Amino acid sequence: MSQDTETPVNGVNDSEEQADNVVDNDSDDPEDEDESLPDSVDVFLVDVEAAEEGEGIGCGDEMVAISRDIEPTAGVLMAALTELFSITEDEYEGYYNALENSDLGVESASVEDGVATVYIEGEVSVGGVCDEPRFEEQIRQTVLQFSTVESARIFVNGTPLGEIFDSQGSN
Incomplete structure (x- = not known):
C-alpha cells in the first residue's frame, strides 16, 4: 500500500469522505457498489x-494522519487498523511508529450505535514510558477517525x- 498525504492533526480527523462507510445499495451494478x-x-x-x-x-x-490506499471495502475500521499494524520502521521518514516493535492483528472490529468495539491480539512491545501513550493514541485516533464512531472500546489481548x-509493564 502506498502513502498519499500527510496531514498534521490535533487528535481529530475531519475528513468526511473517508469517514463514511455506508454502501449505496440503490444500484444493481456491482461495479457501482x-x-x-x-x-x-x-x-x-x-x-x-x-x-x-x-x-x-x-x-x-x-499525531499525524497518513492516508493509505486500501482495496475498496465496507470494513474500513478493520482495514485502517490492519494498515496501521503493517507499517514498517522506515516507511515514513520523519515520523515515528510506537507500534513498530509489536506484532499485532485485529481479531474483530465493529461499530454499533456510534460505539466502536475492537479486539486486538498479539505481542505488545514498546520502547519506554514515552511510547506507552504514543502506542495507545495511535490506535485510538485510527479508530476514532470515522464519522460513524463517537467512542471506542478497544481491547488488546x-x-x-x-x-x-498497567497490567504488563513496559517491554
Missing part, C-alpha cells in the same frame, strides 16, 4: 518534533487499551 466503498483510510503516526513543550501526548508529541501497560 465498489465505487461507493472507501478506497483509503488514515493511520496515525507520531511527530516527535511538532508539539510545543508541555503539550501533546507521549513526551510532548503530536482482552485488556482495555488504557490498562495494558
Whole structure:
C-alpha cells in the first residue's frame, strides 16, 4: 500500500469522505457498489518534533494522519487498523511508529450505535514510558477517525487499551 498525504492533526480527523462507510445499495451494478466503498483510510503516526513543550501526548508529541490506499471495502475500521499494524520502521521518514516493535492483528472490529468495539491480539512491545501513550493514541485516533464512531472500546489481548501497560509493564 502506498502513502498519499500527510496531514498534521490535533487528535481529530475531519475528513468526511473517508469517514463514511455506508454502501449505496440503490444500484444493481456491482461495479457501482465498489465505487461507493472507501478506497483509503488514515493511520496515525507520531511527530516527535511538532508539539510545543508541555503539550501533546507521549513526551510532548503530536499525531499525524497518513492516508493509505486500501482495496475498496465496507470494513474500513478493520482495514485502517490492519494498515496501521503493517507499517514498517522506515516507511515514513520523519515520523515515528510506537507500534513498530509489536506484532499485532485485529481479531474483530465493529461499530454499533456510534460505539466502536475492537479486539486486538498479539505481542505488545514498546520502547519506554514515552511510547506507552504514543502506542495507545495511535490506535485510538485510527479508530476514532470515522464519522460513524463517537467512542471506542478497544481491547488488546482482552485488556482495555488504557490498562495494558498497567497490567504488563513496559517491554
